[in-house]
Amino acid sequence: MKVKSVDVSEAVGMILGQDLTRIVPGEFKGVAFKKGHMIQEQDIPVMRSMGKNNVYVLKLGPDEIHENDAAATLAGLVAGRGLKGSEAAEGKVELKAERSGLLKVDADRLTQINLLTGVALATLHDGVLVKPDEVAAAVKIIPLALPAATLDKIAAICSGLPLVSVVPLSTQKAGLIITGNEVYDGLIQDRFAPVISQKLSALGSTITETVFLPDDKLRIAAAIEQLAGKNDLVIVTGGMSVDPDDVTPAAIRSTGAEVTVYGAPVLPGAMFMTAYLQGKPVLGIPACGMYARVTVLDVVLPKLLAGERIDRKYIAALGHGGLCRKCADGCRYPNCSFAK
Incomplete structure (x- = not known):
């Protein structure tokens, strides 16, 4: 991955290599465009209004994948039935439950994926109940670009078998x-x-x-x-x-x-x-x-x-975590350690 300076008019489709701060007196001061942002046509006039005629951009190598694309791919590899992914943003995708049910997580393969450099996959506990639109897992790519080889390793770990899924409860x-x-x-x-x-x-x-x-x-x-x-x-x-x-x-x-x-x-x-x-x-x-x-x-x-x-x-x-803490300030189950 290389960094170079280009005219903003030529930067559409490129990856921003720096944070760009915008100041509007009395209204706003902060980061308007974050490092890693994929520059869009509509961004150009805003950047020029910020005094940015040139910006630093990242040029990915042939074996590198942008964080958002990598996050979307990773989410697709690990998500099974009953889950839907959010749009990738800043290298992150949330996996939300499409229905109520029991969350199933393959903890061993989860650990294998998190041992790889540059990726983070977090889930709720295996066996917990989830509701529609509840975030059950989240994918995050740590660097701005991920080696394609890392995604190949994840695909091999998943082997076409979902790592996280939501099993519906039957009516009995x-x-x-x-x-x-x-x-x-x-x-x-x-x-x-x-x-x-x-x-x-x-x-x-x-x-x-x-x-x-x-x-x-x-x-x-x-x-x-x-x-x-x-x-x-x-x-x-x-x-x-x-x-x-x-x-x-x-x-x-x-x-x-x-x-x-x-x-x-x-x-x-x-x-x-x-x-x-x-x-x-x-x-x-x-x-x-x-x-x-x-x-x-x-x-x-x-x-x-x-x-x-x-x-x-x-x-x-279940013995590991099987002792209820009997919380004096009110029961929070299942959002606690009991029987996890």
Whole structure:
């Protein structure tokens, strides 16, 4: 890349090699054209009004790509379905979600790209929920021009497979079972049903039926089987500890469901259970689910609705960040470190 001085009338289409400051007494003082700007026809009279008859421009070599073109190319290589790129400006492109959904990021390939000189690719955490038009990732080219070879390396890393994408959440029907003698006998009022209903509704799914049962293993198991036959998902609340009178885990197992998780390194939510009955998820939710603002359920539900399977390896990895800080000034989830 070389720098040379040219008459502004000859500079159209060239890359500005200096910041140009404009002063309008009493109105404006600052950079009107930044270094790296691609000079346009309409810029010429403005530059002349600033007293600039000659400007320094950059001349790219045959193997160099302007920062904006490089940023646009990089964005196209990494962006998958559900994302749209902004217009490149100052070597930067933002990737915004086209729809609500679960953000998927290949962190290993992300690191490989960021190890290359001259590029920066930042994303939100893998597995977070994003809304339409929310910025999920951003591409930035550090120098004014990037070697074409760097983009070739990025293309090889991507190998035609998107690095960042947004997976839509499916609309599912859920059956809800509230266990506990004290609720069933009317000694206390249930607080689980409205909480679980609101969490599902916020994700576009619904509870079709709510069943109240005492701590009876056989009755709970029968209800699980019945609701699994009519719904996409079954949620069972209460009775999840290892106390002798807490029979919900045993009831879930007795249906023949495959238990993939019992116990999670996430607080609140340690006594969480995930099982699969004829391919349908059955979730066991501990008592914290009715009073804690955020629990492991908030982390797991979006993944289930995005079609992902909850297994022990995934749950074990949540331990890094799995401790809720219980912020005294108000919960900011998901804009916090919990279960990231």
